[in-house]
Amino acid sequence: MNFADMLGYADIAQLSRIADVYQCECNGHSKNELIQSILSKVGSREVFEAQVGSMRLEDLRFINSLLFDKRELFSLEELIARVQSSKLQDDEAAAVSRIAETKRPHADSVPKNRRKGKAQPVPESGPREIISRFKQQGWLFNGISGPERYLFQIPKDLKVKFRDTLRRRFRESLVYAGEPSVYRDEQELLGEDVHALLSYVRHHEVPLTRDGYMHRRTVMQIMESFGVQEEPPAKAAFRFGYGRRFREYPERFSLVYDYCFYNKWLVEDEDVLVLSERGTEALLDRRAATAEQLYRFWLRLYKGAVPNLLSLAHWIDDLADRWVTADSLRAVLLPFIKPYYYDTADSVIDKRILMMLLHLGMLRIGEDEKLGTVVRMTKLGSAVVAGVHVEHQDVLHVEAGGGTIL
Template identity: 55%
Template sequence: MNLADMLSYADIGQLSRIATTYQCECSGNSKNELIQSILSTVNRREVFETQIGSMKMEDLRFINSLLFDPRDSFSLEELIARVQQSKFNKTDSAQQKADTPERPAATDGKKPAKKSKKTPESVTESGPRETISRFKQYGWLFNGYAGPNRYLFQVPSDVKERFKETLGKKFLSQAVYAEEEPHAYRDEQLIMGEDVKHFLDFVYHNEIPLTSDSAMYKRSLIQIMDRFGVKEDFPARGEWRFGYGRRMKDYPNRMSLIYDYCYFYGWLSEADSLLTLTPSGKERQAMRMAEPSDKLYRFWLRLYKGAIPNIRALTYWIDQLSHKWVMSTSLQSVLTPYIKPFYYDQPETILEQRLIGMMMHMGLLRIGEVPSKGQVIRMTPMGRSIVAGLSIEDDAIVLN
């Protein structure tokens, strides 16, 4: 539902609190007058942009996590967990301006709405509940109005779109674009899909022994990767590697994704210390077809979601900011504040290796080099269509 619909279902107490937050001048006893006054204020562009500009980083992360969730409603427990996930460290708040206002300043000099005597005061809880209460007072979160939905929270559909539009403008103003085309760039469109086919062919035609941990020996791995269209370095001995798939600890990044993809779909068997194809794997191998890029992308999103909870939001912003050649350094400065460290993986590493690097391997973006400027990236036409048109399950994949 849109904001106008949700306001019509809200009780007069919540309407009065929202009107007071926006300093609307209207009667606090008239529901219709409250709704009209709120809508006329909220729909003004400068008011919304002022709100975005005054939000703390943890609040921006919180709302950003809700914008790209395919679900329409959230429980209180889910919202509390998201607020907690949005607080990366104790210095987040200190990084904001000391004079950040708690509510948008009046833009027309009018007096705030008069509260009715029955209107409850604003909730002054601390922690996640205070954040949720504040978002309700801004009209960004609403309780359901009937049945079991009354205990769930929703973000108005049009408010979601306005957030995306306003955040997009903010990010675009911070991005730096190359004035010239790179002389050469790396583009791997459709190659990973072909390599899935090559991998299944190799397993079908060869006997591949496994270690006690069900990993392939290096000799077999080298033979497989020699058939691939993209070469990768092997992980360094003792290198920290987990959280991005079942075989991340054993194989290079791209190879690990291909292996886990085939394993997830039930095409591989690791029984009796041998890697073989299952009956469904043999059927897939006999098709002799490359794997579609959009299926690989869907799998990657869900597999990496455990380590990068807001991966869908980050891929959306990478797509939006890379419509033309953008400097990698500026992309990093815009997006790393929204990336939570994952154990020893810092935000810069996650963006460079887990996101941009893997998106390039899947053919979603190109990486080039501009003389005197450094690395630049740009989405491919295929990548833009895949990211823009995607609708997937939200549960993370865990391969045990």
């Protein structure tokens, strides 16, 4: 439902609280006047942007986790979990400075509260307080009746307004560039390398170590047939969280291997790696590793370490629709990225997101002589992002072993 529909189902008490937030001047005892006054305020771009501009960073992170979720209903427990996952350990003031600059509305530009002398309360930071504040602002509503009365939803049209408002704020800080003289584009290469791995295992005996890994020499031999070469990780590197074999294999190779393993195309049979019957069928099927399938798998695999990966991919698609500097894009998105143990927020966006989108064939990365590294989403990438959705809780737990990709 849209905002106006939800206001129609709200009671006088809730409407009055929402009207207070937007400082509406109307008859507080008339439901119709309250609704019309609230709609007038929220419909104003200036007022809505002022409300978004005054949001704390943890509130922005929370709402961002919901903006690209196709589900309409959320339980209180789910919302609390999202709030908690939105709290970062970094210094909030430093992170805010990286966001597209936003000024709080000047006192003269905001109408006086309709209840004379009433001051707005200082918001608290607990999960329930944040959810309550979103209800007071009319950004979250309870269901109407039955089991849904215990669930929450965001008005559909407000989701669109939030995305549009944040997009405008983000774009103000971006630095766009012309076509670079040279750029990398890896479209279709990842799917071809999935077949290259399956083909190698079919035609060679592949011994495994006692821990179940391929020997480094074998990995290097396999990558000779790959479209993209990688350096093996350092032996002392601290690596986990992005795949079953991420510790021993390079990032891209690890994604290819895990995709094959979780689809049960490869079997780690004691001390040797073998191709399963399903793997033989996949080797003959050129549609076994499409861009959509690989992207969906990447989201599920990496979401354990980067919970808001889906929304970040949507923002990159939205903001990098033309060549943009990696530095300015990074600065805009960095406040929404949580460090992951050994990975800093910078490392997460550079290595785990932008570089993997390049490997997935969804992003081009180039070099501008004056502006440095620039990136742009491919048409394939935009189509894939628009067509693939993974539920927030749909995470592939890499420690749990193999499973079938749905």
